[in-house]
Structure formats: C-alpha cells, structure tokens
Amino acid sequence: MHKFNPNMHGHSGAPDPKNIVSYEVALKGKKQIAEGTYTFIFEKPKKFQLRAGQHVRMTLLNPTETDKEGDSRFFSIASTPQERDLVFAMRMRDTAFKRVLGQMQIGEKVKIQMRLDNPHGSFALHDDNSKPAVFVVGGIGIVPAFSMIKDAIERNLPHKIFLFYSNRRPEDAPFLGKLKQLAKQHSSFKLIATMTEPEKSAKSWQGETGKIDLSMLKKYIENFKFPIYYISGLSDMVSAIKTMLIDSGINEDNIRAEEFTGFNLNEIHGTMMHDATSPNRKSHILFALIALVIVAVVIMHVGAATTVFKNGFPFSLNNPLFYLMLGLMLIVIPFKFKHMWSFIHRKRKNQ
Secondary structure, three states: OOOOOOOOOOOOOOOOOHHHHEEEEEEEEEEEOOEEEEEEEEOOOOOOOOOOOOEEEEEEEOOOOOOOOOOOHHHHHHHOOOOOOEEEEEEOOOOOOHHHHHHOOOOOOOEEEOOOOOOOEEEEEEOOOOOOOEEEEHHHHOOOOOOOHHHHHHHOOOOEEEEEEOOOOOHHHHOOOHHHHHHOOOOOOEEEEEEHHHHHHOOOOOOOOOOOOHHHHHHHHOOOOOOOEEEEEEEEHHHHHHHHHHHHHHHHHEEEEEEOOEEEEOOOEOOHHHHHOOHHHHHHHHHHHHHHHHHHHHHHHHHHHHHHOOOOOOOOOOOOHHHHHHHHHHHHHHHHHHHHHHHHHHHHOOO
C-alpha cells in the first residue's frame, strides 16, 4: 500500500528539511508471500529509529527505466523495531518502479527517507490499554497492522487486539499464515479473516466470508463502540468503513485511518521547486487556467448583456423578454460552472 488518501500521516504544512533524514540501504533478499505480493528485505541502518506502523519514502537510485509515476513511492514497514532488518511488502503491479525493484540484485541500494517529527502520524497504537484495538484491514493494507500487532505482542503489551482481515481468496492474503500462528499462541490477539470470493480459491476456506460489516464487528466485539479502530486498505474501503463506524455512533476521535501524504521532497531539493514538470506545479498551473476561463465566461455574459441593453433592449420590468433573458443567464451560467467543477474534480482524482 503506498498512498492513502481521513486522519493522514504527516503535517499539512511544509516540513522542516532538518527533520527529514535519508539513508541508502542495500537489498538483502526478497520472497513471494501471496499471489502477486512480495516482501523485500533491506539492511537496517545503524541508529535507525523505527516505530511500528511507520512508513518511509523509497526512491530508486539510477533506475534502468521510469514512467510518469516517478521513481519514488511511500511504503509502510512490515518489520518491528526489534527486528534486525527493514521489511517491505507490496503488490507487484506492472509499473516501471515495480519492475526495476523486482529486478534488483542482492547488494543493490535504494534511498529511503523519513520524517523525525512525525514518523507515524495517527497510525500508532494508543496508550490506554483498557480500550481494545480493532484493526479493520483489506489486502495489502495489512502491512502497518502486521508491524503494530507483532510489536505489541513482542513487547508484551496488555492491549486486547482484534484484526478483521479481508481478502478475495486465501491465496491473496499476505502474512495470513503468520497471523494465524500469532493468534494461536497469544490469547490477547484475535484474528477474524474473511474472504469475499472463496469460491474462486483452490484452497478450502472455513472462516468468515463476505465484506466486513457492522454485523461482523458486533459478532466478535462485545461493546463495539468502546475500542479504538484502525482502518487500512484501499481508499474506497477505508472511506466506506469509516463512514459505517461513524454512522453507527462511534466517536470519530476513536477512528484512525491509514492514509499516506508523506512529505514533499521539493522542500529538500530547492531546484525541484521550480521544475515545471512536478505534479504540484502542474496542478497549480491547471487551476490558474481554469480560474481564468471562469472569469472569461462571466465577463462574456456580462459584456453580452451590456451590449444588448446599449443597443436599445427595452430594460423594463414589464417586458417579458427581459425576464426571459435573465432566466437564460441564470440557467446557463450555473450549468457552465457545474461542468467546470466536474472537470476540476476529475483532475484532482487523477493526480
């Protein structure tokens, strides 16, 4: 999982470059852990202060190919602070970044960057152990949850932990085997795995089926309004679960959602601030042009009305043509603004 779009990691303001640290780390190994999903194991730098649930920005060094998505991605770390290596897990989509990463040889390096002032945002286990922690996770969103659950168990934290883990099939579920082992060995951890398409699996499935919903939560959680909820997965899933929880009466302050905003590398490298090809600059130019178009549309309508009146249009409240023209303007202008807003919304979604 790479970017997630409700409680977000990072600050909304510009970060202080002094609070951003960079490391070059060497690849130590890679392994397939589910269909289309691999772990990549990198060396952990000395004095690297890892926190469970943390994410970093990974950048390829001198990649053999690139595409419009660029050479950097945000990734959660699957390993815990107690482990000797940095472990990342990811779906291997057909992009230049993933192809280059998949072809990396042992010993080759990538650059990782992290913020010191807020390395994990709201996605960190709460301190009040009287409140259970309920993770609601879909697919590759398991990565930060896996790190946090392992860390809590390794440190013998007294929190009661529930994990509702949704995948299409068992073959698609990263870390499912390890999670089952943890649940068997530790009574404080309850795993509720569910499959939405078990009939398409080559394996037999005896657990829950269907999407995670309120009835499933209530089935396993005695007082479902009491815990702290952690949601992680694709944007649509995160949004749907958060809305469901809020609508059921759960305080929004008790809901944490995994969304990556990271930090802006333009704050680190000043020359990039003026790069016209950067996504932020493109966005600013686009919206400036749209604003100019809107102003032009308004001026055109006002100009047309002024011309008509100057040429002798009978400006009279008793003239039905006056009301007809006024009505047309009131219909046409909002119609154009509606389509302009739809255009802006589509552009934002595509960025």
